Amino acid sequence: MKTTPFWTDQFPRPADLPVAANLPDQVDVAIVGSGYTGLNAARVLAKAGATVAVLERHTIGWGASSRNGGMATPGIKRPLKQIYQAYGRDYAHQFWQASLDAIDLIDQLVREEGIDCDWQRNGHIALAAKASHFENQKQSSQWLKEEFGHETALVAPSDLRNEIGSGVYFGGLADPYSGGLQPARYVYGLAQVAAKYGAHLCENADVQRIERLPTRFLVHTKNGSVNAKEVLIATNGYTDRLVPQLKPKIFPVGSYIIVTKPLPADQQVKLSPKGRMFYTTQNFLHYFRLTPDGRMLWGGRNNLSVDLDPQESARRLRASMNHAFPELADVPITHTWTGQLGLTFDLMPHIGRVEGIHYAFGYCGHGLSIATYVGTEVGKLLAGQIRHSPFQEIPEDVRFFYRNRPWFLPFAAQYYRFKDLVS
Numbered sequence: 410m411k412t413t414p415f416w417t418d419q420f421p422r423p424a425d426l427p428v429a430a431n432l433p434d435q436v437d438v439a440i441v442g443s444g445y446t447g448l449n450a451a452r453v454l455a456k457a458g459a460t461v462a463v464l465e466r467h468t469i470g471w472g473a474s475s476r477n478g479g480m481a482t483p484g485i486k487r488p489l490k491q492i493y494q495a496y497g498r499d500y501a502h503q504f505w506q507a508s509l510d511a512i513d514l515i516d517q518l519v520r521e522e523g524i525d526c527d528w529q530r531n532g533h534i535a536l537a538a539k540a541s542h543f544e545n546q547k548q549s550s551q552w553l554k555e556e557f558g559h560e561t562a563l564v565a566p567s568d569l570r571n572e573i574g575s576g577v578y579f580g581g582l583a584d585p586y587s588g589g590l591q592p593a594r595y596v597y598g599l600a601q602v603a604a605k606y607g608a609h610l611c612e613n614a615d616v617q618r619i620e621r622l623p624t625r626f627l628v629h630t631k632n633g634s635v636n637a638k639e640v641l642i643a644t645n646g647y648t649d650r651l652v653p654q655l656k657p658k659i660f661p662v663g664s665y666i667i668v669t670k671p672l673p674a675d676q677q678v679k680l681s682p683k684g685r686m687f688y689t690t691q692n693f694l695h696y697f698r699l700t701p702d703g704r705m706l707w708g709g710r711n712n713l714s715v716d717l718d719p720q721e722s723a724r725r726l727r728a729s730m731n732h733a734f735p736e737l738a739d740v741p742i743t744h745t746w747t748g749q750l751g752l753t754f755d756l757m758p759h760i761g762r763v764e765g766i767h768y769a770f771g772y773c774g775h776g777l778s779i780a781t782y783v784g785t786e787v788g789k790l791l792a793g794q795i796r797h798s799p800f801q802e803i804p805e806d807v808r809f810f811y812r813n814r815p816w817f818l819p820f821a822a823q824y825y826r827f828k829d830l831v832s
């Protein structure tokens with residue numbers, strides 16, 4: 410069993426990816442982080458004629474953007490009802506629409522830029538883990554239709570076999586808007602596009618300090634410095650104390666995945682007749698799907714920590730997968746890996762600026778489409794193509810007890826497990 414992501418094993422970073430041999434001396438915008446946020450901002454800015462350097466500590470796309478489940482689903486992490494209550498009807502509509510536009514944006518990029526990443530819009534189904542959750546789904550479905558004009562389909566427990574070859578769920582809510590892709594192919598495709606428009610892709614460029622000059626910044630990496638007019642931090646779940654004011658705004662949470670070896674074609678059809686993306690309705694949810702080459706991919710949060718041993722994670726994930734799909738009990742697992750999500754206390758993504766430095770992060774596990782969208786928005790803001798974004802406008806939530814180390818996560822995990830038990 411390999412402990413590296415299946416996606417990059419299947420599709421390694423292309424040898425012809427045009428990475429820069431040296432750091433450029435001077436650019437309009439230096440972007441720290443080369444995932445969907447950084448690369449989409451770079452794409453927009455470079456296309457608009459700005460000089461851009463994407464500075465990545467490891468290799469291009471190394472972070473969550475090549476490690477995720479590859480599932481693009483409507484909504485953002487914070488439940489829409491809560492968004493409606495917290496920010497009002499107008500913002501609820503704006504954020505909901507942004508989440509749909511984000512999926513359409515992937516569609517558009519794949520089509521217009523020719524990104525070959527196994528993108529398919531087969532929809533998703535949220536699987537009720539309890540009968541009470543299915544009752545909630547009935548209300549959600551109706552509200553989505555009445556308030557937002559968005560059509561979903563309730564799947565009664567007796568009809569679930571048309572959607573999934575498992576008998577452990579209590580119904581579901583299907584949404585045809587969603588899609589799935591191969592994350593590594595997508596992130597390398599975005600990198601090719603950003604480079605095509607002229608962005609400098611710089612690997613092994615760990616940014617260690619940002620120095621403020623009178624009107625510009627000097628961005629110091631371990632291999633030299635770049636002078637930049639603007640700096641964008643796009644490090645999401647890997648945000649450290651590079652800009653100390655950002656650390657209290659976001660904390661890392663580990664997400665873990667296993668994949669099996671490819672399944673026989675008839676078994677694939679039995680387990681996932683419509684090729685949907687799946688997730689369950691608990692706080693400690695599982696997300697799963699078939700990969701484009703017919704493996705079962707099964708993911709979850711385990712215990713929120715970022716340092717669970719990958720073998721132990723595989724043992725736990727395997728147990729939950731076997732519960733849902735007993736017939737996979739003897740199928741070998743080929744890969745187990747992890748990556749870091751970036752969570753905010755209000756479960757909302759944010760675009761902002763501290764001491765002149767821009768940032769965009771906080772996708773809370775929804776970043777495939779939302780980071781694509783927010784990265785594009787922040788690129789447009791910096792290029793002067795738009796004047797504001799709703800993701801800039803909502804207040805951020807910080808807590809007095811968190812400045813550096815997310816010591817509270819084990820307690821939060823207990824709390825959410827208890828909530829799952831009694832819900």
Ligand SMILES: Cc1cc2nc3c(=O)[nH]c(=O)nc-3n(C[C@H](O)[C@H](O)[C@H](O)COP(=O)(O)OP(=O)(O)OC[C@H]3O[C@@H](n4cnc5c(N)ncnc54)[C@H](O)[C@@H]3O)c2cc1C
Nearest residue numbers: 442444445446466472473474477478480616748775776777
């Ligand atoms: C296991 C897993 C499963 C997921 N599944 C899904 C899913 O199915 N659907 C979905 O919508 N979302 C999913 N997500 C979330 C999604 O992957 C992320 O929200 C998204 O990739 C974030 O993109 P990003 O560009 O903001 O950050 P990242 O892709 O994490 O990129 C940040 C980069 O910053 C670099 N960096 C950090 N500090 C520095 C520094 N000082 N100098 C230089 N570089 C630095 C890091 O090396 C990293 O490469 C999942 C995440 C994980 C980990």
